[in-house]
Amino acid sequence: MNQTKVIITDKLTKRFGGFTAVDAICFEVTKGEIFGFLGANGAGKTTAMRMLCGLSFPTSGKAMVAGFDVYKENEKIKQNIGYMSQKFSLYEDLTVKENMQLYGGIYGKSNAFIKQKTESILTELDIKKEANVLVKSLPLGWKQKLAFAVAIFHEPEIVFLDEPTGGVDPVARREFWNMIYNAAATGVTVFVTTHYMDEAEYCNRVSIMVDGKIEALDTPHQLKQTYNAGSMDDVFLKLARKAVRTGD
């Protein structure tokens, strides 16, 4: 198993004043992996992810994403990643098609590519009829699937998903994870934060953050064995109980 490492962090740290949100985390993510990033609210997941995406400056430590340095080559990283935030952030006053067109254009894709890719996504999500409908009139579950499709529209190496399934029903979540698997199968690395423990089971490897530090990192199977737990839920509870911080 000598696969390329697409994310490498070394003592990556972020402080806000006297508060250390992310405390010297070290981990590596391999190409094509579905990497779960778990933690209670306020554990520092989102902050860590924002540093990797180039939305936030690290205070110290190193990080390479898609082979680029987060300090200096931040804009090159952006060409190679996709991002979906926990707040739904497609333009609600644009149509489904227009949103895809916009993001395709921003990433410098050709018109032919945009056209063909739009067609294939519309078919895949089975929303051909809604192509010219304003995004704000779609149900939440559809919006989230659409947001994911847009995040990987430009075929990035890595896609970052920040609590992508918040607030949707179990069926929609299931469908959403199918999309993630399909994407991973094409070689996209998926970096996903969540606090649904059943979702953690779908990941290849899982890291659990407590109070800004990574407390555990392994495959779900190994983690359950190490902590002698029946489910990921139990693993999480055992670790999270140590937390001092609460809530965002």
Add this chain to the structure above:
Amino acid sequence: MRTLKFLLQKEFRQIFRDPAIIRLIFIMPVIQLMILPWAADYEIKNIQLAVVDLDHSSYSQKLISKITSSKYFQLAHYSSSYESALEEVEHDRADLILQIPPSFEKELVKEDKAQLFVAGNAINGVKANLGAAYIRNIINDFNQSIRMEWIQLPRFSAQTQIEVTSSNWFNPLMNYKYFMVPGILVILLTMIGANLTAINIVREKEIGTIEQINVTPVKKIQFILGKLIPFWIIGLFVLTLGLLIARLIYGIIPAGSFFTIYAFAALYLLAILGLGLLVSTYAATQQQAMLISFFLMMVFILLGGLYTSIDSMPRWAQIFTKFNPVSYFIEVMRMVVLKGSGFADIKYHMLTMLGFALVFNGWAVFSYRKRS
């Protein structure tokens, strides 16, 4: 370049889908230009005069009828008590009091001189001042005619006479609307431009869409240009609409060239939109952005020379107006529209505005952060 095209497409789609913005762009300027110049009529006429006549002589009657027959004055009150006249002023029913003392006629005839008293309600200084000046002129005329009656006109005047003639250029009909309409047009452009852009970026911040843009390789300058260009075009459109209304309703045809107006307006819009963007990069919420831009607008507009002369301001305030883009545009609009000034006349204004545009936009690009 291609990225910019996509960003522009997005902005235009969003703008034209928002009914509030459409109303702001199309309806507001039309209605306001139709109404405001009528409200902003500062031409002093119909000065309400209260006369306190303690003389009741034929001269006092003559004087009163001479004053009230002029187009400036209306007799609002006539009595023999100063107190009752003052009460009229207190209730804003009179602006000016003329008091004719007892034995006015007798003194004038017997002692060669007489006294009149005028009191103006100076809360509105302009009106009081102009009213007093007008009434003085009329009294002077009256004085002159009385003199004529008593002294037979001499062949050769022993008294030195300087005849003063005056002419009014550029607006010989003294139409106040010619003065106000170009100024109001500037205010409209400013409010639409600055407010719309100020809110725009903040709105994306509040909704969260800006984050999605920030993880893309879009450059800062592209993003800012994408915001700037649509409102720049809208601004020029509103200007065209405004000039059309000025022509159709008020019959104002610029004495100078349209090219000069548009060239300056193009620069001005860049500057004012840049200011709006600057506000929006600093504000965290739409509420903050609106508050800041309202505040700035109020200061800029009131100190922009729309209706109070900048020359009359104290020195420090005049220096302040040098940093007020609105005052430049108001001045230029009036110069070009009324006096026909050309590029050579406004080159200093053009250069200054270019400076504003560069500073505001440069600052906005600089302070807009994709990363926190």
Add this chain to the structure above:
Amino acid sequence: MKQFISFVKKEFYHIFRDRRTMFILLGMPVVQIVLFGFALTNEVKNSRIAVLDHAKDNESSVLINQLDASKYFDVQQIIQSDHEIEPIFKQGKVKMVVIIPPSFQEDLRHMNKSSIQLIADASDPNVANTLTNYATALIMDYQKSITQNQKIPYTINTEVRMLYNPQLKGAYNFVPGVMAMVLLLVCTMMTAITIVREKEMGTMEVMLVSPMKPQLVVMAKAVPYLLLSTINIATILLLSVFVLEVPINGSIVLLVAASILFILVSLSLGLLISSGAESQQTAMFISLVALFLPTIMLSGFMFPIENMPLPLRTFSNIVPAKWYYNIVKGVMIKGLNVFGIWKELLILTGMMLFFLTIAIRQFKIRLQ
């Protein structure tokens, strides 16, 4: 009642934690009063003029000096020919040109008469009018000074006094106006936007499901702004008296009471706007069009209402700021007592009740 207080507390936290907004809300009136109070004046003075002196003799230079020495004029340049007049007007360098004829001195001495021509830039008709008047008066003074030995028979002297504001300070007019604008901005616009913001964010629903009456939920949002505006009134009055030296001639209690009444009117107007608007942008749009501009234009503080055509004069009666402006002017500057302003007070009270009733009804309808 206890619930109401806890809601009000929450609103205070919202406002006080947003330091930037707080700072602007409290600092704005200070900046405006000082800036406008000192900078804005209705008086026309220091106007830049040019002189075309064809005579270039002693008398002409005496006259030019007299013009320059007056506070009304600032002789910017002496020009040499008629051709220069139009360009200096077009460059906006001067507002009037005084033309002194050749042989000015000779004419005066030998023929006892001469003539002077004034050309004013009438793009601003009022300034042109005023300048012509001032210049004529100054030339007449000059004429008197050279004829002082001759006695003129049958002379009427006119003594002019300026009531209330002998120094013709702009502040007397602008302080009442700025008070009205600041209160409207703080009370109406801020209240409207805060409520609409909660609607947009969905937090409004959370509060509406609480056991408190919806009207009270909305009212609680207005209370902090009531307090903020009261502070603003205090700041404005203190600044006007001690910095701008505008006196309070009437009763200060009456002035404050009337101001609080106006605040209540503005707050209810804000509530009314928020009940109709669905987005912050719409709320801002309505505030801008329905409040800000009519207040500036139709309250009488910038432009005399009596000059307006009848439809606008009629319309100005529904602008609350007009009545408040009259009250402040009356009480503060003219020193009127409550009997002098009862009509205005009554109208404002009526407006407040009217706005409040509709706003509350609208909220009820929305909930059903």
